[in-house]
Amino acid sequence: MKRKYIGIERKEARWGFAFTVPAILFFSLFSFYPILNALYTSMFDKRVLSLAAPKFMGFGNYSYIFTSPDFWNSIRATFVFTLGTFLPIVIFSLMLAVFMVNLKSNKVRGFFQIAYYTPAVISSVVAAAIWLIMFDPRGLGNQWLNALLRTPGVDRKWLADATMVQVSTMVVYFWKYIGYFVVLFITGLSAIPPAIYEAATIDGSSKWQAFWRITLPLLKPTVVLVSIMAMLQCLKTFSTQYLFVQGGAPRAPINVITLNIYTTGIRNQRIGRASAMSIVLFLIMLLFTWMQFRFSKSEEVEY
Amino acid sequence: MKKTVLVLIALMLFIAPLAAQGPKEEQGPIVLKYWTHEDPNRTRIEDRYIQEFQAANPNITIERTTQASTKMMELVQTAFAANSGPDIFNISIEDEYQYIVNGRVAPVNPQAAGYKDLKDLLDTYTDGILDPVTLDGNVYGLPLELTNWCIFINKKVFRSAGLDPEKDYPKTWEEMADLSEKLVIRDGDILIRRGFDFRYPYYLVAFLPMVEQLGGQLISDDGKTAIVNEQAWLKFLTFMQQWGPSGRNLGSPTYKNARNLFNKDNNDIAMATTGLYQIGRIRAENPAFYNSKEWMVVPFPVFKDAVQDVAASFYGHYLMVNAQSSKATQDAAWKFIGYMLSHAEEYLTEVSLIQPKKALFASDAYKNIPYSDVFTKDFDRGHIVYYGAASAEFQTLIRSAVESVILSGETPEKALATLKRDAQELLDEQL
Known part of the structure; x- marks a missing residue:
């Protein structure tokens, strides 16, 4: 009987697999299983409190949500929030990171890093609660803006107006997450060897040219990473919108998909329908992540 | 390997339902x-x-x-x-x-x-x-x-606006709006003191009875039609639109809860709607205000042209x-x-x-x-709050309609059309 030959690469691969087993088990339990369970549940008319066997609906929940104006409003609210938050976050966090890397004083740089990063470690619920107080008609939001613009007594309707409440949720998210992405960009910028800039300076390049011709191309993997992370965070946004609605803000303008999932599944107890929504959100996130990878064609940069 | 993964997934999917237990x-x-x-x-x-x-x-x-x-x-x-x-x-x-x-x-x-x-x-x-x-x-x-909820009044605030609380307290919702106009203190558009404000999350307890006063119903007597008597609903939504920041600017869900502010006696609210338990809370949180007797309780108002006398639901x-x-x-x-x-x-x-x-x-x-006599009389005027398998969903729909006219600038007619469509769809699902 011929003995099966196992190459050294294959042997190493077995060890590699063994080391990844804990991670696979973790993700299977806390990520893959909930996704598959949601997919399974989305096929049934399942109610949270019912002990009776749920009725099989096939794609009934999906056809319902795709004909529901409420769900399409949630798609709109999610995309408005994502575009309004993710683009400014990526652009401004890159600008701030470049600004901070170029600071000569380490103390000043450290101060800015801490100042920008602090909101990221505050829980989303606390952050939203702080801003809820600031956006109260008698709160600091109106007071500061009116003092700055010399417009006493004007109510900016931070939470009351349909447009303003969307802007308010974006402001909270921007404030909370910008520091986190600044740190990621600083890490990416620090990896670019100074010798490249020195060579460019000798060749007569200006700082502006160095940014567009050296920094940005070499920072591409970090830009892709930050873009994907920021976009996924924005698509998953929940706590800010939830707390604002609890605080009296109108639901419809900020009824993002996650909030709709909560209302449908928990308030209205239709867990099957909520599962269908969560699967749609998952597919949207998967599609956008794939598109970003596909179109950015991220190359590994080696120095 | 693939088979093992598939078997594991299948097992995981079916374990959870099996975990459901009886007594x-x-x-x-x-x-x-x-x-x-x-x-x-x-x-x-x-x-x-x-x-x-x-x-x-x-x-x-x-x-x-x-x-x-x-x-x-x-x-x-x-x-x-x-x-x-x-x-x-x-x-x-x-x-x-x-x-x-x-x-x-x-x-x-x-x-x-x-x-x-x-x-x-x-x-x-x-x-x-x-x-x-x-x-x-x-x-x-x-x-x-x-x-059940009645109206709590801060007498001092009434007197500061030149009103006699014993005589001038609101009997109708129209009077409630007019009195609030007299009691309100504004800094430009911003309300520093409100006359009265609603308890916004509780649409079945306090808002639906207002519609019923005008002859409207959430569900018809035969249980087949949602949002009965559109004129009554339209009048109610128009009243709420006028109440909000785009109308007479007398209150809004985005201001602090009127009931909680009432206990503080800080000259920022004159009236709030709440239950008998509020008396115990005033006594616990602000004994000086409780003992001052500068507060009183009056019945839940009705619309001037109400077709039936209905108090807040209990x-x-x-x-x-x-x-x-x-x-x-x-x-x-x-x-x-x-x-x-x-x-x-x-x-x-x-x-x-x-x-x-x-x-x-x-x-x-x-x-x-x-x-307690005021609350007892309002018990007799009211009925138990609407309850049913979909009561939470109906409440969400009424909330959306009210918010859309108060805050989102939607017309009462459009808000009503959306409410009617969604409520009927919800009711049909229950039948």
Whole structure:
């Protein structure tokens, strides 16, 4: 009987697999299983409190949500929030990171890093609660803006107006997450060897040219990473919108998909329908992540 | 390998439903998990009841957990969804009803709760008050409290605006808006002091009765049509539109809760709508204001051209017992509930909670509570809050309609059309 030959690469691969087993088990339990369970549940008319066997609906929940104006409003609210938050976050966090890397004083740089990063470690619920107080008609939001613009007594309707409440949720998210992405960009910028800039300076390049011709191309993997992370965070946004609605803000303008999932599944107890929504959100996130990878064609940069 | 993964996935998918359990049988000491909403005054007396009950029943331990009332609904529901609900809980009846129809709560054991039989239990409570928790001849909950809302008035604020609270208090909603206009203090568009403001999350308790005053209904008598009498709904939505920042700017859901501000007596609210329990809270939070007698309670207003006199709906928090707890635990739970509820007068005098027992309404303790007569008369004018399998969803729809006219600039006609469409669709799903 011929003995099966196992190459050294294959042997190493077995060890590699063994080391990844804990991670696979973790993700299977806390990520893959909930996704598959949601997919399974989305096929049934399942109610949270019912002990009776749920009725099989096939794609009934999906056809319902795709004909529901409420769900399409949630798609709109999610995309408005994502575009309004993710683009400014990526652009401004890159600008701030470049600004901070170029600071000569380490103390000043450290101060800015801490100042920008602090909101990221505050829980989303606390952050939203702080801003809820600031956006109260008698709160600091109106007071500061009116003092700055010399417009006493004007109510900016931070939470009351349909447009303003969307802007308010974006402001909270921007404030909370910008520091986190600044740190990621600083890490990416620090990896670019100074010798490249020195060579460019000798060749007569200006700082502006160095940014567009050296920094940005070499920072591409970090830009892709930050873009994907920021976009996924924005698509998953929940706590800010939830707390604002609890605080009296109108639901419809900020009824993002996650909030709709909560209302449908928990308030209205239709867990099957909520599962269908969560699967749609998952597919949207998967599609956008794939598109970003596909179109950015991220190359590994080696120095 | 692929087969193994597929088998594992299939197993995982089916394990969870199998984990659903029926009543557990339990031997030995009993631990009762009791979840209820925060109320410091009630905590004080219930902690004492727990100590007394445990001393008399050494094999029973009670773990009492409190949460914000706004969080209770979802916490209890999430726990029940995972088949690990508390043994005893209370939430508002419009949310509790689903636990009954879904078989998640156990019927009252009258003997364990201290009654001779079911008839004795029914005779103890005022007529009809156990109807919302009665299904197929079984009673599934005992009322911890029955609440209706009237209007609390700060007399000082009235007088500061040149008004006589005893004479000028609002009898109609139109007067409420006009009085608020006189009482309000603004810094430009910003309200520094409000005359009155609504309790916005509670659309079935206080807003639906306003529609009913005008002849409207949420559901028709035959149960087949939602949003009956569109003219009444339109008038109500127009009133709310005028109330908000885009109308007369008298109030908005985005301002601080009027009921909480009222206790502080900080000259920022003149009137709030709330229940008798507010008296206990004023006394606890601001004794000086309580003792000053600078507050009064008047009936829930009606529209000037109301076709029927309807006060705010009353709602109950019923204590219920988890049907998945063991029989011994269920009996222990009813025994403890019966013990707590046997102190109806103390609940009234210490916490200002009304247990709708015939004896309590006839007692001097009830009659001596300030303004209890106002609440009693409004009980007679009102009815139990709408409850049903989809009450939470109906409330969400009414909320969306009101918010869209107050805050989103939608016309009452458009908001009504959306409400009518969605409510009818929801009702059709129930049929």
